[in-house]
Amino acid sequence: MKLAKLSLAAIVVAGLASHSFAADSLADAFKNGKVTGELRAWYFDRDTDVPAAAGGAWDRKKGDANIINMGVILNYVTDSFYGLKMGATFQSNYAPFADDEAKALFYNDMYGSGAVLSEMYVQYTIDKTTAKVGRQFINTPLIAGSGSRMIRQSFEGALITNTNLPDTTLAAGYISKWQNRTSPDTTAKKSDVGEFERFNDDGAYTLLAINKSIPGLTITGQWAQVVDVADVYYAELAYAGKMNDFRYGLAGQYLITDYDESGKDDGSFYGIKASFGIGAFNMYVAYAEVDDDNDASVSADVGGADPIYTANVIHSGEYKAGSKGYAIDANYEVVKGAKIGARYSDINMKAAKSDYDVIDLYANYTFDGPLKGFGVEVQYETKDKDASTGSSNELRFRANYKF
Template sequence: MKNIIKLSLGVSIILVTTQGLGADTLIKAFEEGKVSGEIKSLYFQKEVSDKKVSVWTNGGNLSYKTGNFYGFNAGVTVQASTVTASDLDNAPTAYNQDQNVSGAVLSQAYLQYSRDNTTAKVGRQYISSPLLEGSGSRMFKESFEGVVLTNTDISNTTILAAYVDKEQYRTNIASGGTDVKDVSDFEQIQNGAYTLYVNNKSIENLNVDAQYLQINSDTTLDDTKALYTAVSYGIKPITVALQSYQTDNGKDENSRGKEYGINVTSKLDKLSLGAAYTLIEDSGDIVPGIGNGADYSYTASWIYGGIYDADTDAYRLSAGYEIIDDLTFELIYSAWKTGKEQRASETDYVTTYEFNKNLSTTFALATYDKLAEESYRSRLYVSYKF
C-alpha cells in the first residue's frame, strides 16, 4: 500500500510541475473545485438496568474536490467532533465505541483518474458496497485506504474491484485502541482485503447484486471469505427481494456461515409496508463484511442492526407514512432468536422532517424486549448539508 500512496503522490507532483503542458488548465482545475460539507448534532441516550446514560456530540465534515485536469482530480475530507455534554456516570464506557469522541481526522485524501467508462481512485476514501462499506450514522463516518476501480462498459452494469488495507473507525476504542474520546487512525486490516462487486439492471424492474470479499489472514487461521448475492424484482406497487450470504471465517470448526432471506415491500401513495425473514444455518456465524455499513441483512433493526450468529431466525415488519410533505413516520418491529438466546425484539419509532434541501432532523426511539438489560435507546440527529 505504501507503494500505491507513493505512486499517487508522484502523479500529483507531475501534475503540479507540468508547467509547459497546461499550467493554466491546472490552475483552472483548482479554481473549478467544489467545497461541500455537513454540520451535524447528535444526541444519544439509553437505559440499561434502569440506569440512564447520554452523550451530546457536535461536529461535521468539510470536503474539497478539484475540477478535471486531463482526466485527473483530487479530493480531501476532514471530519471533526467534540463532546458538548455527557452523563455517563452510570456506565462510563457506554459510548466509547461510537459517540464519546473529540478530535479531527483526514478521512479522505485521494487521487482519481477517469477515462471513458473506467475510474481509478487511490488513497483514503469512502466506499459503499454490500460487503465493504463505512457507516455514516455516527459523528465519524468510517473510511478506507486503498485502490478502487469502477467500470460501466457493459450496458446497465457496474463493476467495482477494490483492494483496501486500512480502515478508519468511529473512535480509537472501536479501532482496538485504548485512548478514550480519541479519534481513530487508519488501522491495518489484517494483511489487506480485496473485493469484486457487480450490479446489473439489464432487465427492466430487475436488480441483481453479487459481491465476493476476501480478507487475507495475518494469523495461522485461513483467510476470511464472503459471497453475497441479492436479486429484487418489482412490479408496482410490490417489490420482492431475495438475498444470500455464503461465508467462511477461517476457523477450524463451525466456519461456514449460510444465510438466506426474503423481503417484500410495497408503496401505496404515502403508505409504505414491508415484511422480511432471514434464516442462518447452524454451520457457522455469518461474516457480514468490513465496516459497520456492511449490514445488509433484510431483518436488521434500525438501531441494533443485523444479527449474524449461527442458528438464527429473524423477521422484520415495517410501516411508514408521509404525514405531510417532508414529514415521515415509520414503525418497525424486528425480532430474532439465536441458538443460544431466547427471542428478543426491537420496536422502532422513527420520525424524519426535512426543513429544506439542506436541513433535516430525525428522531428515533427503540424499545427492547428480552435484550440483556436494555429497555430503550433514543437518538436525535440534526444535519445541515451544504
C-alpha cells in the same frame, strides 16, 4: 518495452480524446473545485437496564447514559482536468459535556473528540472506467462505512469501477487500512476520534457486479476476502415494479462465509423481502435465517456493512448461528420532506437460547425555503429481551445543516 510504452501512450491518448475537459488548466481545476459541508448537533440517550460494572468499567452494553455531540464535516473536490480529480473530507466530533457514565458507555461509537481526514483520494476516469486511490468512503453490500454515528467509517485503498457493459457495473478493490468511529484505549479509559489502522495484516480484496439488463430486476453479486481470515460471498435478486400508483417489489439474498481458520465451521444466511407502496405510503415484510448446521456465526461484512433484511433501525441485524426472525416496516410521507415510520422485528437466537423483539419509531423532516439545508431526525428503539440478556432502549436525535 517499446511496445508497452506505445500501448500506454495509446490508452492515455484514447482516454484524453474521450473526455470533455471541465478545466482548461490544473490551476483552474483547483480554483473551480466545489466545497460542501455539514454542521451537526446530535443527542443520544441509551438505557440498557443492566447496571454498569463496579468502578465504571468500560462496557458499552451496560449502564445508562446520554451524550451530546457536535461536529463539522468539510468536503472539497476539484474540477475535472483531463479526467483527473482530487478530493478530501474532514470529519470532526466533540462531546464537551460528556460525564464519566457517558464516556464509559459511548467510548466505542460516539465519545471520541478530535478531527480526522477521512477522505484524501486521487480519481482518474478514462472512457467508462474510474480508478479511485487513497482514503475514501465505500458503500457496497459487503464493504461499507456506517454513517449512523458522528464519525462515518472510511477506508484506505483502491477501487476501480467500470460501466462498459450495457446495464452493468463492475468493480474491484483492495482495502489496506480502515478508520472506525473512535480509537478507544480501554486501559486508560479514554477515547479519541477514529484513526486509520491496518485492516488485518494483509488487508481485504473485493469483486462486485451489478446487472440491470432485465427491466425492474437488479442482480448483485459480491466477493470479499479478508486475507487469512475468511472469504465472503453475497448474492441478491431484487425486482421492483409499478402498476398505476401501486408499487411492489420482491427480493432475495444469500450469503456464505468460508472461514480460513482451521477447525472453524463455515456459516451462511438467506433472506427474503416483499415491499408494497401506494402514494406516500410504503411498507415491507422481511424474513431471514442463519444456518445452524455448524453452529458458526456469520461474518457478513468488512467495516460497518449490515446487509441482512431484518436489521433494526438503530442496532445491526442478528448473524449468530441458528438465528431467525422477521421484520415489518411501514412509513408515510406526511408532507414533502417529512416522513414518519415504525418497524417491528422478532428474533429467535437458537444458539444463544434467547428471544427478543424490537420496536423502532422514526421520523425526519428536511426544511425548505429560508431554512433549506437544515434537517432533523428522531429515532427511538426499544429491545425487549429475556431475563438472561436484559432489555434496552435508545433515543437518538440529530440536527444537521448542509451547505
